[in-house]
Amino acid sequence: MSFAESQSPSSGAVPEQPPPPHNQQEEEDESSKSQSKKAAKKEAAKQEKLRRRQEASLASAAQSLSVEEDDPLSSNYGDVPLSELQSKVAADVREWTEVGALTEGLSERYVLVRGRAQAIRAVGKNMAFLVVREKGFTVQCVVTAQPDTVSRQMVKYAAGLSRESIVDIEGVVSVPTVPIKGATQQVEVQVRKILCVNKAMPTLPINIEDAARSETEIEKALQAGEQLVRVNQDTRLNYRVLDMRTPANQGIFRIQCQVGNVFRQFLLSKDFVEIHTPKLIAGSSEGGAAVFKLDYKGQAACLAQSPQLHKQMAICGDFGRVFEIGPVFRAEDSYTHRHLCEFTGLDIEMEIKKHYFEVMDVVDRLFVTMFDTLNKNCAKELEAVGRQYPFEPLKYLRSTLRLTFEEGIQMLKEAGVEVDPLGDLNTETERKLGQLVLEKYGTEFYILHRYPLAIRPFYTMPCYDNPAYSNSFDVFIRGEEIISGAQRVHVPEFLVERAQACGIDVKTISTYIDSFRYGAPPHGGFGVGLERVVMLFCGLNNIRKTSLFPRDPLRIAP
Amino acid sequence: MSFAESQSPSSGAVPEQPPPPHNQQEEEDESSKSQSKKAAKKEAAKQEKLRRRQEASLASAAQSLSVEEDDPLSSNYGDVPLSELQSKVAADVREWTEVGALTEGLSERYVLVRGRAQAIRAVGKNMAFLVVREKGFTVQCVVTAQPDTVSRQMVKYAAGLSRESIVDIEGVVSVPTVPIKGATQQVEVQVRKILCVNKAMPTLPINIEDAARSETEIEKALQAGEQLVRVNQDTRLNYRVLDMRTPANQGIFRIQCQVGNVFRQFLLSKDFVEIHTPKLIAGSSEGGAAVFKLDYKGQAACLAQSPQLHKQMAICGDFGRVFEIGPVFRAEDSYTHRHLCEFTGLDIEMEIKKHYFEVMDVVDRLFVTMFDTLNKNCAKELEAVGRQYPFEPLKYLRSTLRLTFEEGIQMLKEAGVEVDPLGDLNTETERKLGQLVLEKYGTEFYILHRYPLAIRPFYTMPCYDNPAYSNSFDVFIRGEEIISGAQRVHVPEFLVERAQACGIDVKTISTYIDSFRYGAPPHGGFGVGLERVVMLFCGLNNIRKTSLFPRDPLRIAP
Missing domain, CATH: 3.30.930.10 (Bira Bifunctional Protein; Domain 2)
Incomplete structure (x- = not known):
């Protein structure tokens, strides 16, 4: 009897559940000595609640994605089922390429990459851009609908991924004619296959780009009339797992x-x-x-x-x-x-x-x-x-x-x-x-x-x-x-x-x-x-x- | 005002005092759960008391050494006064030789060595042997009374050193005609100067040679009718500073x-x-x-x-x-x-x-x-x-x-x-x-x-x-x-x-x-x-x- 069969509630794509409430009480007790900190934390707790609610609704929306119309190219995308992640394949003969190694020399080569979906942007129904990050290096990945390889459902799937999710991407390296601003690597990956290895919750308590921002940037934007998010030290430490990624x-x-x-x-x-x-x-x-x-x-x-x-x-x-x-x-x-x-x-x-x-x-x-x-x-x-x-x-x-x-x-x-x-x-x-x-x-x-x-x-x-x-x-x-x-x-x-x-x-x-x-x-x-x-x-x-x-x-x- | 002057009780050679009683009570409480251990510790405590008493008398005997008759060669031996050990000499131009580096190649050379007096043996009034240890290497040092260099008082001083004391030795390297059994180095040092940098208490709670003995040696000796000291694990750990030196x-x-x-x-x-x-x-x-x-x-x-x-x-x-x-x-x-x-x-x-x-x-x-x-x-x-x-x-x-x-x-x-x-x-x-x-x-x-x-x-x-x-x-x-x-x-x-x-x-x-x-x-x-x-x-x-x-x-x- 396979694991997936015996533990049906978790088989295949892991069902999204609203996460349990964060242990906020403990943190509040912790800061009882400091009034200003307490106030800041209460505010954070409120925001957190809002986020959780928003997230629950987003999660159920995301689930509807999987109840998609039939797609003959459906094996090219989707969530990797848990059983596949349980050391099912011992001898992986495929070669992995590190994001930092993606350079012009690999132009036209078919590569396999694992990283985080740092940023996701849909352009209409036929195209989506993903910035994938690994060990601090980032590469732009392009999902373009085209007959026989990439379906519109795949574009929709990619666009619907939550940020910071872990993805396995296969595709062909290409060198764009204009410099890429939003990524460290100056090549793109034309995506052929995108599998989500692990989903992040749809709304993160802190965004990496906010946490990575310098004071100078915030000041500059403010002078230009734009208020950017400043993540304070306490919030960073509360969500250190995210903060560490800057x-x-x-x-x-x-x-x-x-x-x-x-x-x-x-x-x-x-x-x-x-x-x-x-x-x-x-x-x-x-x-x-x-x-x-x-x-x-x-x-x-x-x-x-x-x-x-x-x-x-x-x-x-x-x-x-x-x-x-x-x-x-x-x-x-x-x-x-x-x-x-x-x-x-x-x-x-x-x-x-x-x-x-x-x-x-x-x-x-x-x-x-x-x-x-x-x-x-x-x-x-x-x-x-x-x-x-x-x-x-x-x-x-x-x-x-x-x-x-x-x-x-x-x-x-x-x-x-x-x-x-x-x-x-x-x-x-x-x-x-x-x-x-x-x-x-x-x-x-x-x-x-x-x-x-x-x-x-x-x-x-x-x-x-x-x-x-x-x-x-x-x-x-x-x-x-x-x-x-x-x-x-x-x-x-x-x-x-x-x-x-x-x-x-x-x-x-x-x-x-x-x-x-x-x-x-x-x-x-x-x-x-x-x-x-x-x-x-x-x-x-x-x-x-x-x-x-x-x-x-x-x-x-x- | 120099330090030595202002703190006269400790100036010059540090006066020996009987050490304060070891905190035996604490150790006994510790082992209250284990009856056999308790008995062993009581026995150890008894032996310890005996040792302390013996040591106090030895210490007072040792002190009488310093009230020695006048000796024109007295600067060649003695206890280094505390003030000398307080970083008095910054630029020590003398070169130190490690015990492990004392080999035939240094024959006839004048060397300066610091180590522990591991073993001390007097032969009559004119000669004393010291085995000096540094970083696990040992060398035999010979103090022989001779006119204009080594006085009989110096031989007496060397013979009266307590084991494990730290000594600075100056002397000439010589190669003996017969192999040396009791030391790792196959050369001797003909001592010209011996200064004690730090005295160990006259009777140590455990002897390094006892702590370094293998079970095989103990068994063999027993078969030959000789009972050698076996240092048990608890005693070793109680006196870890000594046990570490094996x-x-x-x-x-x-x-x-x-x-x-x-x-x-x-x-x-x-x-x-x-x-x-x-x-x-x-x-x-x-x-x-x-x-x-x-x-x-x-x-x-x-x-x-x-x-x-x-x-x-x-x-x-x-x-x-x-x-x-x-x-x-x-x-x-x-x-x-x-x-x-x-x-x-x-x-x-x-x-x-x-x-x-x-x-x-x-x-x-x-x-x-x-x-x-x-x-x-x-x-x-x-x-x-x-x-x-x-x-x-x-x-x-x-x-x-x-x-x-x-x-x-x-x-x-x-x-x-x-x-x-x-x-x-x-x-x-x-x-x-x-x-x-x-x-x-x-x-x-x-x-x-x-x-x-x-x-x-x-x-x-x-x-x-x-x-x-x-x-x-x-x-x-x-x-x-x-x-x-x-x-x-x-x-x-x-x-x-x-x-x-x-x-x-x-x-x-x-x-x-x-x-x-x-x-x-x-x-x-x-x-x-x-x-x-x-x-x-x-x-x-x-x-x-x-x-x-x-x-x-x-x-x-x-």
Whole structure:
């Protein structure tokens, strides 16, 4: 008995049903703290309801399409039945051509393509245009009624497809005499066969072209008296599956992948070992910032705020140089453009022979290599990001600038900005310093080191010549901090002393301190936020743009 | 004012203090469920106390060393003061030689080495031998009293060093006439200078040589009437920082790093994009197995049991092929050799054109490449693991064997093992089948596919020709499952139907189902446990051996 027979309600073309109501309540609860957000969401919910209703009626209209008059060419179009999609054909001898590979060289060739129906336009009853998208490339496909190959019903079917549906198209490549504006590829496909592999709902909550629009375009149109849709950040994130499909987002997350890749490959080439440390830990990992607490089989536990303890243990365990790429959890109530409750930490820890500069040397080589590689290998992705979110390429030196904290304070002072010489910089003064450094040294990437001891974690090694300062550093891109690093205290007795001086109950960190009692080499390391690197390299204004599914105090979905 | 002056109690040589009592209570609570473990731990606690006492007295004895008679050569040895370790010397012009690089070619050369004092032996008052270890390599260093260079006090100082302390040694390389048995390097260093960078406590909770011993050695010694120390798994994990230093563990985690690296590089070369999905999610990720629950800013949340939902969303978001390497959390009460509450998941998801075999093709190429690379690049590490835990190299075919579940059942049946043809295999039958496959096909790595639908998750695509089976597979190494994969249901209406058939409240998974309403390509994927791959490739008997800091129902520390 075949599957289709036994499960008749779903056999053949999947019957359209009105989708279940979206879980709006949950989202509203989520934003209860923010009144303006709540209002925006209510509005969105209303629009959503309207859409759902409209869609239900469109769906039933679409269904009537299948009750079409007899057509001897009907095998050339239609919805692929479910059973066909269940791995029925193992050895597909047909060759697939990627949309991005459709060029003049394939003129007159018969091709098979799979992609999304990005745009659909009927011209009378005899012609329909489809723009089909695959991996960011688009091609114009033309369905023209003609005897013996393409019926008028097929044109009607094509014109009735919902946008973002997945289609398999067969046809002949042709080169038009005039340039094609609405697609990346400069050829057309004269369609012979069009099968819908998966239907999108008729009305999407957000349209890709709206989501892909730049502020400049919206402003320009407004000046010309036209109001274009602006998709706000929250709506994008609610429908991330659609939002991800914009060229900018395709670019952002491919760049993110490259950042991780360069980080890893560079470190592996320098004898670092990749480790995986636990995210479930007993007690709070660093003290200070808020942690997510949970019950672990009856024991109190929390989520790691950093792999600090365990990466240092790996150094004490003789791995010499280690790194980790993994999630980091912060239960902070930070509602800024640069904080997330969960982000991807790039962490390293390494033995040092003599000086914390050895760690800064790694920062320098690693990031110059990374920026070089991104500019070289991600040119297309960077361009796609820049089209929607214009930015200037990052200015950085071949050898990274190093300033002491004191020098930084002095620069600010000379510019008329008074800051506490032993206090921390705030977002504003960091930006200001970034500006001054850019003017004086021509770089937007630099290291600030010898921070005041009082504003660093207890395990930071104080400077040998002045206990008010420490062997620590922060690294900045475009005036914002991306890296924090330091030499660590590796002498257990001194670590106890430092913890006590910082008001930490030594008993709560006994596991950490004990790790250094079995012989510990001098060492240091740093942590980087992956999302921040991508955000600042691309000059983006919000970290939610560089996290696939961001988590902040108001958002834990989707 | 220099740091040393202002913090006099810690200036110069760090005074030894008896270490604070180890947090034994916590460990005892942890094992309350297991009586035998509790007894073992009590015994360990007792021994620990004895050690601490012994150590305190040794420490005070060691301190008396520093109150030594005047020695004109005293600058050639001693403890490096803390201030010197605080990045005092930036430009260290001296060249360091790695222990592994100490070969005959360096004969008569003056070298500088940093490593651990692995073994220390005094011969009378004029001579001491040190075995110094760095990155798994060891070299014998000889301190011989002689006029104008090495004083008897220096010999005494060297002999009094505690094992596992970090030392800087300067000396001349010499080639002895007889082979050296107790070290990997076949040269000696005639010591001119020895400085202790960091002291280990005089008596360590476990000795590296004990932790590095194989069962075979212990058995052999026992037959010869000698009882050698056997360090049990729990003690190892309690003192993981020490346990990590054994050659086998150094090998295991470098192999683990290579597994991750090959996984990543292979997939990147095949157009996969690396993604990072959230571990904090609202609701349970898959239903079924237990989840760790937590409070997320007033909302109920849990830790992701897999990146299933989000990696599929990335596919619906047009990334085509994605992978992720990240922690996976399971709150299961599994006390087996192969389950952890937190492990590193290697997950992939990809569009398929026609058939789930496309996913199995990736498994095949990926793992054959991985095994080849490990055998080629990790020969030394595999040998180190094998010395302590002997194993046969994995047998695998150039093209991975594929059997259907039905064929597997038939093989078992023919061997007299009756199993439910539509039920799941248990650990025992999996092992048995692995044995039969090895005998018949000569491979310990194979794919079993077309599993019964009833025993797979609701989102698994049923077979087109028989709804009792599914387009799914498991992959086995040495008779144990390491991979689970399948084609997914990408049609939302059918997904709802499948969820309902499996008794799942559709409302709880609305976000998941909605992801497929905006046009979803056919797709499939699989998940692998990193720790299992390493465990089974190396033929190890416990997954705790391949997790740096394992988490199981009884363990959340260190």
